[in-house]
Amino acid sequence: MLQHSPLDRVFHALADPTRRAIAERLVAGPVSVSELAAPFSFTLSAIGQHVHLLESSGIVRSAKLGRVRRVELVPERLALAERWFVTHRARWERRLDRLGLLLAEPSDDQDPRGGQR
Amino acid sequence: MSLPVIHRGFAIERIYPTTPARVFRALSDPQKKRRWFAEGEGFEVESYTLDFRVGGFERTRFRPTGGPPMTTDAVYLDIAADERVVFAYAMTVGGAPMSSSLGTMELTPTASGTRLLFTEHTAFVDGQDGSEGRREGSLGLLEALAKELETHG
Numbered sequence: 001m002l003q004h005s006p007l008d009r010v011f012h013a014l015a016d017p018t019r020r021a022i023a024e025r026l027v028a029g030p031v032s033v034s035e036l037a038a039p040f041s042f043t044l045s046a047i048g049q050h051v052h053l054l055e056s057s058g059i060v061r062s063a064k065l066g067r068v069r070r071v072e073l074v075p076e077r078l079a080l081a082e083r084w085f086v087t088h089r090a091r092w093e094r095r096l097d098r099l100g101l102l103l104a105e106p107s108d109d110q111d112p113r114g115g116q117r
Numbered sequence: 118m119s120l121p122v123i124h125r126g127f128a129i130e131r132i133y134p135t136t137p138a139r140v141f142r143a144l145s146d147p148q149k150k151r152r153w154f155a156e157g158e159g160f161e162v163e164s165y166t167l168d169f170r171v172g173g174f175e176r177t178r179f180r181p182t183g184g185p186p187m188t189t190d191a192v193y194l195d196i197a198a199d200e201r202v203v204f205a206y207a208m209t210v211g212g213a214p215m216s217s218s219l220g221t222m223e224l225t226p227t228a229s230g231t232r233l234l235f236t237e238h239t240a241f242v243d244g245q246d247g248s249e250g251r252r253e254g255s256l257g258l259l260e261a262l263a264k265e266l267e268t269h270g
Contacts (some may be wrong), residue, residue: 081123081241084215089127091158092235095130098153099143099233103133 011086013057016049019050023059024072030072042113058082123241134230137199143171144202157178160187168251171196175204179245191199192218200224 014020022036037047051071052061062071119255122249133140143149152243155177163186175191191206202222208215218239225232 007202034260061129080124081138084241085125085127085239088216088239092127092129092237094158095154096129096233099140100131102143102149102153102226103135107139 009027009057009088010059010082013059013085016085019054022054022071024045026060026071026073030070033069033071036071039049092110124239125241126238128234128236129232130235132227132230133233136187137224137226137231138251140224140231141199145196150175169193169196174205187211214242 151165158180167175177189180186188209189202195203207217221236223234
């Protein structure tokens with residue numbers, strides 16, 4: 001139902017720790033690409049690629065002012081909702097994985113209909 | 118003024134190498150359900166109750182370590198033993214409504230075990246309002262998401 005949706009792009013964008021760090025930095029307010037790059041040991045162009053990927057997912061937007069490219073978090077509620085849905089679905093994926101682990105344990109059930117043991 | 122509600126849906130399928138009856142018990146037994154549904158997220162579960170019958174409630178109170186209190190409250194709408202469970206549930210974060218959902222669990226026997234299909238339709242309401250609250254809400258969600266992705270990639 002949600003294949004190739006904005007959700008997939010958001011999930012992909014935030015699956016990388018550098019891009020998560022960038023997004024978290026932007027929560028405090030907009031900054032230039034070079035300011036964004038400062039805490040990292042990457043080149044400006046590598047950071048630029050991360051920013052581009054975040055931008056294509058709709059999480060951030062950037063605009064060039066003179067020679068400086070400023071990056072900001074997209075505050076729209078839709079982006080917030082998409083991030084929430086990514087988290088929400090992932091939570092259910094893990095729940096159903098844990099259910100599988102529980103079912104893989106040796107059975108301690110007493111089947112009320114006498115089907116086991 | 119209220120913001121418009123955002124609707125989404127998703128489905129997740131799993132095959133478990135056991136009988137539908139055993140899967141159904143893990144959905145209906147409070148001790149078992151608590152283990153896979155509420156525990157194991159790195160959350161502190163403050164309380165969990167399950168009254169598994171049509172019209173019965175399931176209430177979960179939990180919080181991420183150092184995070185805001187969260188709630189999940191469900192009511193069971195339809196139960197067919199070993200086959201189907203339909204429930205409605207709402208989530209809140211820090212006392213603000215986040216989402217209301219209809220969830221369906223369908224169990225089908227297969228050659229290798231049991232197919233579980235979970236389908237959810239969600240109305241995202243995000244009770245936050247005002248830019249300051251929104252910013253805090255965004256930060257909280259980003260942190261929660263980062264934590265989840267780090268733990269479970």
